Every structure is written in C-alpha cells, then in structure tokens.
Amino acid sequence: MRQDKERVSAGEAPAEFQATVSRRQFIQRVGIAAGLVVVGMVPAFVNMPETVPSADGAEVAPLAGKINPLQRLIDEDQPVNYPGKPVFYADPSGDQKWAMVIDVKACVGCRKCVYACVKENNIGRNSGFTYIQLLQMEAGSVDLETATADYAEGGSPDHWYLPVQCMHCAKPTCVYGCPVKATWKEPDGIVVIDYDKCIACRNCMITCPYFARHFNWVEPEVPKNEINPKVPLEQKAGVVEKCTFCIQRTRNGQTTACTEACPVGARKFGDLNDPNSDVATLLRTRRAFRLKEELGSGPMIWYVG
Amino acid sequence: MVVIPPSLARRIATRLLARTLLSVTTIVFAVLTLSATPAFAGQASSGELLFYPCTSCHPVHLIPGTGKPDRVLPNGFQGHQIVLMGHDKLGSGGAACLVCHDDMTRNPGMLKAADGSLIDIRTGDIALVCYRCHSAKYKEWKAGTHGKHKPSCVAAGCHDPHTPQFIYAAPLTPFVGTGFQFQVLSQRVAFSPLARPAPDPAVVIPGWFVAVAALGFVLAAGLVGTLVSGRFKR
Amino acid sequence: MTEVSTTPRPGVKHFIGIDFDFGALKEASPQYWLWVALLGTFVVMGVLAWFTFFTHGGVVMNQRDGSPWGLWFTNYMYYVGLAAGGLVVYASVHLFGAEQFKPLTRIAVLQAGVFTMMALLGVITDFERPWRMISFLLTPNPTAPFVYTGTAAGLYMVLCFIDLWIIITGTGGEKLAFTMTLIALPAAVYLHTTTAFVLALNKSRELWNSAVMVPIFLTSATASGIAVLIIFAYLFQAVTKVKFKPSMFRSLATLMATVIIMDLFLLIVEIGTVFWPTSAQPGHSVRMIEFVDGRYAVFFLPVLILGFTAFTLLARRKTRHLPAVQITASILYVIAIFLKRYVLMAMGFSYTPLGQPTQIYFPSLVETLLALGILAFGILFITICIKVLPLEMPKEEHGHGHAFASDDGDALAEPALEPEVAS
Numbered sequence: 001m002r003q004d005k006e007r008v009s010a011g012e013a014p015a016e017f018q019a020t021v022s023r024r025q026f027i028q029r030v031g032i033a034a035g036l037v038v039v040g041m042v043p044a045f046v047n048m049p050e051t052v053p054s055a056d057g058a059e060v061a062p063l064a065g066k067i068n069p070l071q072r073l074i075d076e077d078q079p080v081n082y083p084g085k086p087v088f089y090a091d092p093s094g095d096q097k098w099a100m101v102i103d104v105k106a107c108v109g110c111r112k113c114v115y116a117c118v119k120e121n122n123i124g125r126n127s128g129f130t131y132i133q134l135l136q137m138e139a140g141s142v143d144l145e146t147a148t149a150d151y152a153e154g155g156s157p158d159h160w161y162l163p164v165q166c167m168h169c170a171k172p173t174c175v176y177g178c179p180v181k182a183t184w185k186e187p188d189g190i191v192v193i194d195y196d197k198c199i200a201c202r203n204c205m206i207t208c209p210y211f212a213r214h215f216n217w218v219e220p221e222v223p224k225n226e227i228n229p230k231v232p233l234e235q236k237a238g239v240v241e242k243c244t245f246c247i248q249r250t251r252n253g254q255t256t257a258c259t260e261a262c263p264v265g266a267r268k269f270g271d272l273n274d275p276n277s278d279v280a281t282l283l284r285t286r287r288a289f290r291l292k293e294e295l296g297s298g299p300m301i302w303y304v305g
Numbered sequence: 306m307v308v309i310p311p312s313l314a315r316r317i318a319t320r321l322l323a324r325t326l327l328s329v330t331t332i333v334f335a336v337l338t339l340s341a342t343p344a345f346a347g348q349a350s351s352g353e354l355l356f357y358p359c360t361s362c363h364p365v366h367l368i369p370g371t372g373k374p375d376r377v378l379p380n381g382f383q384g385h386q387i388v389l390m391g392h393d394k395l396g397s398g399g400a401a402c403l404v405c406h407d408d409m410t411r412n413p414g415m416l417k418a419a420d421g422s423l424i425d426i427r428t429g430d431i432a433l434v435c436y437r438c439h440s441a442k443y444k445e446w447k448a449g450t451h452g453k454h455k456p457s458c459v460a461a462g463c464h465d466p467h468t469p470q471f472i473y474a475a476p477l478t479p480f481v482g483t484g485f486q487f488q489v490l491s492q493r494v495a496f497s498p499l500a501r502p503a504p505d506p507a508v509v510i511p512g513w514f515v516a517v518a519a520l521g522f523v524l525a526a527g528l529v530g531t532l533v534s535g536r537f538k539r
Numbered sequence: 540m541t542e543v544s545t546t547p548r549p550g551v552k553h554f555i556g557i558d559f560d561f562g563a564l565k566e567a568s569p570q571y572w573l574w575v576a577l578l579g580t581f582v583v584m585g586v587l588a589w590f591t592f593f594t595h596g597g598v599v600m601n602q603r604d605g606s607p608w609g610l611w612f613t614n615y616m617y618y619v620g621l622a623a624g625g626l627v628v629y630a631s632v633h634l635f636g637a638e639q640f641k642p643l644t645r646i647a648v649l650q651a652g653v654f655t656m657m658a659l660l661g662v663i664t665d666f667e668r669p670w671r672m673i674s675f676l677l678t679p680n681p682t683a684p685f686v687y688t689g690t691a692a693g694l695y696m697v698l699c700f701i702d703l704w705i706i707i708t709g710t711g712g713e714k715l716a717f718t719m720t721l722i723a724l725p726a727a728v729y730l731h732t733t734t735a736f737v738l739a740l741n742k743s744r745e746l747w748n749s750a751v752m753v754p755i756f757l758t759s760a761t762a763s764g765i766a767v768l769i770i771f772a773y774l775f776q777a778v779t780k781v782k783f784k785p786s787m788f789r790s791l792a793t794l795m796a797t798v799i800i801m802d803l804f805l806l807i808v809e810i811g812t813v814f815w816p817t818s819a820q821p822g823h824s825v826r827m828i829e830f831v832d833g834r835y836a837v838f839f840l841p842v843l844i845l846g847f848t849a850f851t852l853l854a855r856r857k858t859r860h861l862p863a864v865q866i867t868a869s870i871l872y873v874i875a876i877f878l879k880r881y882v883l884m885a886m887g888f889s890y891t892p893l894g895q896p897t898q899i900y901f902p903s904l905v906e907t908l909l910a911l912g913i914l915a916f917g918i919l920f921i922t923i924c925i926k927v928l929p930l931e932m933p934k935e936e937h938g939h940g941h942a943f944a945s946d947d948g949d950a951l952a953e954p955a956l957e958p959e960v961a962s
Binding site for chain 1: 445448450451454500501503504505506
C-alpha cells in the first residue's frame with residue numbers, strides 16, 4: 001500500500017495497474033509474431049496448385065497436383081473381415097480399387113453380358129439364376145418397383161435398361177451379416193465367398209439390398225465343353241455364390257467378361273486409383289449415380305446417363 | 306490372207322484390252338464384294354460397292370449435281386446411291402455430301418478436316434472429320450470412355466458415316482443384315498434380346514419319400530382314430 | 540435328496556439327484572402308448588425327411604432365391620417365442636411374487652427348454668453340412684445378428700435344463716432359484732430380442748426394418764407362451780393326478796388377455812406408421828398392403844380374426860374362469876401366432892430387393908414333414924417327461940425338516956387341505 005502511494009505520487013500507476021511489459025518489449029514481441037506469420041505463409045504459396053491446361057486430347061495428366069476428387073470413394077473402400085490369407089486366385093497385384101461404371105444411355109438390354117458371365121463363371125445352366133440381372137426401367141424414374149426383369153423385347157424406345165449385379169460395396173451388408181465370416185472384402189475391393197466355409201444359412205442373401213447373391217439349390221450343371229477350369233464348379237453345390245468381378249481374370253491383367261461382351265461399350269471396368277482408367281475418367285467428368293445410395297452401403301458400380 | 310489396216314488393228318486391240326479389263330474387273334468386283342474383307346481403309350460401312358481397287362488407277366469423274374459418271378462405264382455401271390440418315394440434316398441434296406467430302410466429282414475424293422485441310426479417305430485419320438461437330442464425343446472416345454476402344458469411329462469402328470445411328474456389335478461386316486445392329490438415340494428399334502435366363506428349378510421330391518409319407522399319414526390317421534374312439538381308462 | 544411326497548416305487552432310478560420314474564412308463568395306459576406311437580410315426584417321417592434333404596440337397600425344399608428362408612425359420616421364431624413366454628410366467632413367481640403360478644414352475648421351465656431344443660433342431664436340420672457349424676465357434680462375426688441369436692438359443696437351452704435340475708433337486712434352495720430367475724428372464728428376453736433383430740436389422744427388407752419388430756415379437760411370444768402353458772397345464776392335469784387351482788388358470792388367462800391387447804396395440808402402431816401420408820414409403824406400404832389385399836391375405840386375416848376372438852373370449856370376466864373358454868382361446872391364439880410368424884417371414888420375401896414380385900412360398904412335403912417331425916419329437920420328449928420326471932411341485936410338509944429350505948409349495952392344494960405354514 002505504501003509502495004502504491006509512493007508510485008501514485010511519483011506519477012506512476014499503482015501496483016495492480018502497472019504494465020508488466022515495457023513498450024520496447026511489446027514492439028519486439030509483435031515484430032517477432034509478424035515475422036513468424038510471414039514465414040509460415042510461404043509454404044502455402046509454394047504449394048499452390050498449378051493451373052491445369054485445358055484438356056484438348058488425352059495427353060495431359062488429368063490431376064496435375066490437385067486432390068483426387070475420387071479419393072473419398074477410394075478411402076471408403078477398405079477390406080472388411082479380411083482373413084489375411086490369399087484366395088484361390090492370385091493375390092491383388094497392386095493397390096487397385098476395382099470399380100465399374102455402366103453407361104445406361106448406351107445399354108440396350110441385349111443381355112449379352114449376362115450370357116458371357118454365365119459362361120465365364122461356371123454358373124449352372126439349371127441353377128435358375130444369373131449373376132447379372134437386367135431391369136427394364138420406366139422412363140423418368142429409377143423406381144425398381146415399376147421395373148421388370150422379364151422383358152422379351154430389347155431396345156424399347158420408352159424404357160431404359162439397368163444392369164444390376166453384386167456391387168462389391170464399401171460397407172457390404174452381406175459381409176456384416178455372415179455369421180461365420182465366410183464372405184469378406186479383399187484389399188482390392190472384391191467381395192469374395194469361401195465356398196468351403198459357407199454354412200448355407202443364407203443370411204447374406206437376406207441382407208443384400210441388390211439381390212446379388214444366389215444359392216445353389218441344385219447341383220450346378222455345366223456342359224463339359226463349356227466348363228471354365230479357372231473357376232470352381234463342384235464346390236458350389238449347396239453354397240452361396242455371386243459376381244466376383246471375374247477375379248480369375250482381373251487379377252491377371254484382363255477385364256471382366258461382361259465388360260468384354262458388351263457390344264456397345266456400355267460397361268467400363270477399372271481401377272479407381274489409376275487416374276487414367278476409364279472408370280476414374282468417367283466418374284470425374286460425367287454425372288454418375290449409384291443404386292440405392294441412401295442405404296449407405298457404398299456400392300462400387302456407378303451408372304452414368 | 307486378210308490384211309488388217311493398222312487403225313483397225315489398234316481398235317481391235319483396244320477393244321480386246323477393254324474386254325479383258327472388263328472381265329478382270331468383274332471378277333475382281335465379284336471376289337471383293339462377296340468376300341467383303343472389312344479392314345480396307347476408306348470402305349463405306351454401309352457396304353456400298355467397292356470400286357477403290359480399280360479406280361485407284363482408273364479414276365472415274367462424276368458430273369456435279371447428278372453424281373453420274375462423266376463417261377460411259379463398262380458393263381453399264383451407272384454409279385451408286387448413298388443414303389444419308391441423320392447426316393442428311395447437314396444440307397439439302399448434294400450439299401450434305403460436301404460438308405465432309407471435298408469434291409464429289411472426284412472419286413474417291415478427300416475429306417475436310419476442322420482446320421480446312423484435306424484428309425485422304427484411304428490413309429488419313431477419318432476421326433478428325435467427325436471431330437468437327439462431335440468434339441465432346443471425340444474426346445470421350447480418345448479417353449476410352451465412349452464405346453469399346455476401337456481404333457476409329459468409322460471404318461473398323463462402330464459407326465457408319467452416312468447412317469451414323471447404326472452401330473455394329475459383331476466383327477465388322479458390310480451392312481447386309483448380319484450380326485447385332487442397334488439403332489440408338491432417338492429412334493430405338495425394338496429387337497429380340499437374348500432370352501431371360503432360366504427360372505427357379507422345380508421342387509424335386511424322391512418318389513420313395515412320397516410313398517413313405519403317404520403310409521405314415523395313413524398310419525397316423527389310424528392311430529388318431531383309435532385314440533379318439535377307443536374307450537381307455539386312465 | 541429324494542422326494543418325500545411319494546413312496547419309493549419299483550422302476551425308479553436315481554440319477555443326478557432326480558428320481559427318474561421309469562416304472563410309471565411300464566404302468567402307462569394303452570392310450571399313452573398309442574399317443575407315443577403316433578408321435579413316433581411323425582418322428583420317423585421327420586428323420587426320413589432329413590435324410591432326403593441330405594441326399595438331394597436344397598431342391599427338395601420350396602425355398603428359392605426369392606424366399607431363401609422357409610418353414611424352419613418360422614419354427615425357430617415361433618418356438619423361441621413359446622419358450623420365452625413360458626419363462627415369463629415362471630419368472631413372475633419370484634420376481635413379482637405371483638405365488639399362484641408356483642405349481643407351474645417345473646412345467647414352465649421344461650416347456651422352455653424343450654421348445655428351445657426344437658427351435659435349434661429346426662436350424663440344424665436346415666444346414667446341408669451341419670459339421671461346418673464349428674465355424675460359429677472358430678470365426679464368429681460380431682456384426683451378425685445370427686451369431687447372437689444362435690449362441691443365445693444354445694446357452695438358453697442349457698440354462699433351462701440346468702434350471703429344471705436345480706428346481707427338482709432343490710439345490711441351493713430359494714436363493715439359487717431366485718438367482719436363476721434373475722438370469723433366465725433376461726436371457727429369455729435377450730434370446731427373443733436377438734431373434735427379432737435377425738429380421739429387423741436388414742435395411743434391404745423394408746417390411747422388417749422397423750424398431751417395433753422387437754416389442755411385437757416379445758409380446759406375441761409372451762402371450763403365445765402363456766397360451767401353450769395353459770394348454771400344457773390342462774393336459775398335465777388330465778393325464779396325472781395333479782390338480783391345479785382354478786384361480787391359477789384364471790390369473791394366467793387374465794395375464795394372457797393383457798399381453799394380447801398389448802400385442803394388437805403394437806400391430807396397430809406399426810400399421811399406422813406405415814400408411815400415414817407423411818410417413819408412407821412405397822416399399823414398406825406396398826408390402827404391408829399385401830397382408831390384407833394380396834397373396835398372403837388368406838394367411839394374415841386369420842391372424843387378426845383368431846387373435847381378436849381369443850381376446851374377446853378372455854375379455855368377459857364372467858366366462859373367463861371356464862376351462863373351455865381358456866383352452867379355446869389358447870388354441871386359437873397359438874394358431875394365430877404361428878400364422879403371424881409365417882406370414883411375416885413370407886411377406887418379407889414377397890418382393891426381391893430389386894422390386895420384382897416372387898412366387899408365393901408354401902412349404903414342400905419334405906419341409907412340412909421335417910417340421911412335424913421336430914414338433915413330434917418335442918412333444919414326445921415332454922410326454923415321456925410327464926411320466927418319468929417329477930414335475931408336480933411337492934406338497935408343503937409341515938414339521939418335517941426336509942432338505943429343501945426353500946419350498947413353500949402351497950400349489951397342490953386340494954380344497955380340503957390348505958395349510959399355510961407360517962415360517
């Protein structure tokens with residue numbers, strides 16, 4: 001108190017109002033802070049995205065320093081319940097993330113993909129199912145309830161055609177629902193089934209929103225000269241099977257049988273991680289939608305119109 | 306001994322040569338038309354008659370306006386008619402042809418590129434002609450997202466330049482009605498797709514089981530009857 | 540630890556603390572053996588049906604891709620429900636002090652155990668390769684509702700049989716019985732909840748994807764379980780010398796009526812939410828409307844009719860005490876709930892997830908006989924247990940310090956004998 005009084009009489013503020021920092025110190029500190037801010041901004045200017053030259057032909061690197069707009073989709077597509085051991089076919093050769101884009105403007109509903117798939121994958125000719133289903137959709141709507149799979153006439157001008165198969169979802173409900181982990185999602189995105197482990201409870205068929213999984217109620221019969229030796233046949237009796245993105249082909253550098261068979265080039269199959277692949281180009285440049293997207297299962301087949 | 310004057314001999318020789326040429330031409334025509342090898346640069350996908358093999362050495366000029374040859378061709382050949390569908394909107398009458406072809410009177414002629422230069426119909430990149438109007442589709446095709454990675458829009462590709470709505474599904478053959486042909490865009494034509502795959506397999510119950518089951522039901526009915534009707538004390 | 544109420548008879552084998560009265564079987568009436576033979580016939584046909592399924596595979600069943608689950612799953616839901624329901628009665632004895640249900644304790648627990656066993660048999664007989672079930676133990680998937688319900692059913696069955704043993708032998712006295720109730724009732728609720736989750740946790744099946752599935756399952760299960768218990772108790776009374784108090788049946792009937800109306804209320808809530816204009820989504824409502832207006836109406840309308848009839852039968856106080864009324868209502872309700880389970884499952888499959896209608900599902904001959912065989916097996920088990928096991932609660936013996944510290948069995952009261960023993 002006495003010190004305060006002394007200070008006040010000396011023209012200075014009392015102790016509690018004394019500044020703890022002198023003017024010089026204040027200016028020094030502000031100067032340092034400003035310097036730090038300026039130095040910190042330099043990396044931002046250094047990493048500014050280069051302007052991408054306008055695409056005129058295909059010679060330009062499509063991303064050129066930008067963030068890949070498909071990265072969110074790629075990151076969502078992680079392995080689920082992967083047991084870590086390889087399947088019957090080759091291991092994934094790189095870090096591919098397989099996806100498919102189907103151009104529904106081009107699809108005319110000819111069903112050539114359906115038949116090519118049946119031949120390639122040893123689907124029993126008597127089994128009563130195919131991996132791929134074609135739905136004839138009414139104009140102006142994606143409502144599946146008004147669609148029909150039984151159409152006898154293709155190329156109808158008043159309808160459009162939607163091929164549906166296993167979507168190899170990022171969050172596959174079938175994998176979540178299998179009680180014994182007989183089905184899982186591989187690191188490259190393909191959802192596979194272990195035919196030796198499946199207990200045939202058919203829970204996966206119930207949970208799949210796309211009716212993509214099918215059960216072998218009868219033993220599959222394939223004519224001897226049409227059996228594909230790269231795909232199992234006898235082991236499929238009494239277990240569930242589905243589209244595997246032709247794992248026996250795609251892991252060996254080929255494309256899927258349905259993509260090859262489509263006469264109008266409506267199907268594109270490829271790697272989302274490769275910015276030059278057809279699927280990545282289409283997803284970046286066209287307006288795409290997924291079936292039943294609101295369910296949140298993250299299907300890996302897109303449709304462009 | 307007959308003496309042939311030199312002028313007559315010349316005429317006879319010319320006529321002989323012409324007739325030989327004609328036979329050869331006819332045979333060549335016949336062979337090429339019937340064998341129809343597709344990968345000939347400049348072949349019109351709509352399958353019109355081939356005359357490049359001959360006219361590469363013996364050019365034929367067409368009268369402007371009528372499209373008829375300016376001199377009498379062997380065997381009464383009058384020339385061909387090319388039907389335009391879709392691309393007929395490019396102009397009326399012969400003007401539509403001149404949008405892509407530089408000179409209809411000169412066969413086989415050259416095609417016009419976007420910058421005005423001419424492209425040889427037999428050896429040049431015909432896709433650059435399509436690029437003039439369909440630049441977006443051209444870029445998509447180049448990126449691989451349109452169609453099936455074919456090396457060209459037309460010839461050895463999918464589209465007929467005169468009736469571009471026609472798409473070829475099978476390995477390219479002249480348009481004689483073989484293979485899948487689709488008309489896309491506004492004028493879809495119905496076709497018969499491959500049949501819908503087999504329905505669910507029928508239920509199969511072995512005969513012996515049905516017989517056993519029938520016996521069992523009869524037995525059960527008998528037991529129930531006995532139980533119900535019999536007077537048993539507890 | 541023998542039962543003191545009956546004198547030891549020849550043919551009684553003492554094993555794990557219980558008197559198994561095989562002599563009673565020898566003395567059984569011809570009617571009893573006819574009944575056993577009838578059940579045995581169906582059991583044999585069921586075994587042959589299973590054999591057919593093993594040799595021919597899934598083609599003998601009427602299940603196809605459009606409706607991959609069939610009668611076996613209906614039975615699973617149904618029997619699990621009946622098991623859970625009976626246990627509610629048993630639990631209420633200890634938890635809510637509902638002493639009037641005490642005489643039914645052993646019967647209720649036996650019912651629970653046997654019906655769960657029948658449910659599990661239904662599941663096992665559907666697997667083409669049952670030995671692969673080992674994967675359930677080796678690599679179970681924690682996100683699969685099926686794992687939870689399967690393990691719950693197995694554990695619950697074991698629990699019920701252990702509980703039955705505890706009650707009969709009196710081990711641990713009142714305390715252990717109470718503890719077992721504390722475990723058994725939540726286990727029953729858990730089992731039936733996970734069963735409902737197998738259906739409800741499917742975003743692809745709009746008809747089932749509703750939270751109200753769980754309470755509807757629980758109420759249907761409780762009500763039908765009580766109904767079966769009523770039927771079982773009357774049969775038990777008819778077949779043995781035991782007599783139950785009419786007031787006990789009346790309490791059961793009242794309880795059942797209450798739960799039935801709760802069940803119907805929840806059903807109305809579900810229907811209302813589906814069809815109200817602000818909440819109607821085509822997928823769910825399209826499927827629901829088929830309950831009354833489609834291929835499955837012939838199965839669903841009886842559910843409503845039988846259910847309401849059962850309720851109205853029991854609603855009238857004046858007639859509620861009549862055995863005829865109680866038995867009729869119980870039978871009607873038992874049938875109604877079976878049809879409800881069946882039509883719920885079949886309706887969920889009426890459209891594929893891609894919106895395409897499927898064939899109507901009706902079980903094939905093999906499926907039907909397999910299911911009947913399992914039912915016959917269960918009833919046969921109970922039939923033999925009625926004779927062999929001491930299922931009646933012992934009479935209260937005043938003054939004899941016997942080994943049970945627990946039992947106040949006032950259950951077997953004949954009207955002339957009403958000693959309420961003050962401890």
